[in-house]
Amino acid sequence: MSLEPLIYALIFVGVLLMVEGLYLLIFGKSVRLESKVNRRLELLEKGEDPEDVLETLRAERDQHRKNTGIPIMAPLYERAAQANIAFSPKGLALIILVMAVIVFVALTMMSSASLVLRIGLSVIMAFGGVYMWLNNKAKARMALFEEQLPDAVELIVRSLRVGHPFSSAVSIVAHEMPDPLGTEFGIIADESTYGMEITESLNRLAERVNVQDLRFLAVAVSIQAQSGGNLAEVLAGLAAVIRSRFKLFRRVKAITAEARWSGWFLSMFPILAVILVQLVQPDYYDDVQGTSVFMPAMIIVGMFLVANVFYMRAMVNIKV
Numbered sequence: 001m002s003l004e005p006l007i008y009a010l011i012f013v014g015v016l017l018m019v020e021g022l023y024l025l026i027f028g029k030s031v032r033l034e035s036k037v038n039r040r041l042e043l044l045e046k047g048e049d050p051e052d053v054l055e056t057l058r059a060e061r062d063q064h065r066k067n068t069g070i071p072i073m074a075p076l077y078e079r080a081a082q083a084n085i086a087f088s089p090k091g092l093a094l095i096i097l098v099m100a101v102i103v104f105v106a107l108t109m110m111s112s113a114s115l116v117l118r119i120g121l122s123v124i125m126a127f128g129g130v131y132m133w134l135n136n137k138a139k140a141r142m143a144l145f146e147e148q149l150p151d152a153v154e155l156i157v158r159s160l161r162v163g164h165p166f167s168s169a170v171s172i173v174a175h176e177m178p179d180p181l182g183t184e185f186g187i188i189a190d191e192s193t194y195g196m197e198i199t200e201s202l203n204r205l206a207e208r209v210n211v212q213d214l215r216f217l218a219v220a221v222s223i224q225a226q227s228g229g230n231l232a233e234v235l236a237g238l239a240a241v242i243r244s245r246f247k248l249f250r251r252v253k254a255i256t257a258e259a260r261w262s263g264w265f266l267s268m269f270p271i272l273a274v275i276l277v278q279l280v281q282p283d284y285y286d287d288v289q290g291t292s293v294f295m296p297a298m299i300i301v302g303m304f305l306v307a308n309v310f311y312m313r314a315m316v317n318i319k320v
Contacts, residue, residue, distance in 0.1 A: 004111050006275055008121065011106050015099050015129035022095065027086045038182030040174065054190040057183060064089055065208070076131050082210065083137035084180065092130065100126035141180050142211060148181040149213050150246060153239040160232040166221070167192045184209065199225050213242045256316035263312025267305045 043053045064081040067089045068074050077089060087095065104122040107113055113121065152173045159169035167189065174186035188201040202218040220238055224231045277284050288294050 004113065007110050008107075008125075011103055011110075012125050012129060014106070015103060015125055016133055018102070019095060019099065019130055019133045023085075023087070038174075038177065038179040038186065040183045040186035050190060051194070054187065054194070057187050060084065060086070061187070061208070076127070076134060079131065079134035079138045081208070083134055083141050085134065085137060096126045096130050099129060142209070145180050145184075145209060146211055146213060146246065148177060149211065149217075150239050150243040152177055152181055152185065153217060153235055153242065157232050157236045157239060160235070166231065167198055170198065213238075213245070216242070252318050256318065259312065259316050263309060263316075267309045267312075270301065270305060 040053060040057060043056065044050065048056075061081075061084065064077045064085065067077045068081065070077065073089075073093070076092065080087070080089075080092060085092070100122040103125045104118055107118045107121060111118070155173050155176060156166070156169040159172050160166065164172070170185055170192070171189040174182055174189045176182070177185065184205055188198060188205060191201045192198045199218070199222045202214075202221055206215045206218040216238055217235070220234050221231070223229075224234060285294075
């Protein structure tokens, strides 16, 4: 048995780390989600014209979404749009190319794979590594957006109850909330200032962010705009529902944590055990490696391990 699969795994992990390091090296603190001041306010505090700030944020928001129709690259650009990645579409394509070259050089130096296999693995690892990195960024941003939304809705409710119009309440949220929600609501406030219907801006945000609770907010505001009614009471009830759903989701996640980790442990332990045995005693499988049932047995075990991951994930994937 060869250690080359372990080498491939380490190279793939290295791709993930290099992409993250490159992103932080280029953009630094400006891309941190935990920043207390949202990006829109930072641009305004520098003295930039509000209209120019709006155009800048729109360009950053839409740069990846305009390229989601490109074959093969579409899933990557879709995730980049959800994560609001600062890299441009061309920059992402260049990063994939650079990572592919680095992986190819690493495989050439550290493995005995054929030229065709090295080229194929380089492309797969580069594209897959960048996609996984973008997917993690998008999930983190969406999770933070969902966590911030109940506070934002309650802030809107308090503003409405003291007499502010809905557009002013959205502006207050844009000033008080950090990213990612603060900048997104700031764009809505600016678009409303320059003439766009605030319901249309909310609907666009709901389509772009793809958070279910935000769709509820957009629908509630649209219905109230058409039929009238006490918007503060409607949004107060919505905030309570959102917070209850979020609380229930956290509770379900805590309850199923043991099952999720058990599934991953049971799937990964045999692989780690094989690697450890190979490192400690490389000739351990020599007596059976040449038999006719060795490879079929290894394939069947691998299939069971993969099936176990998907089955355990389906068991604990409870919709809230």
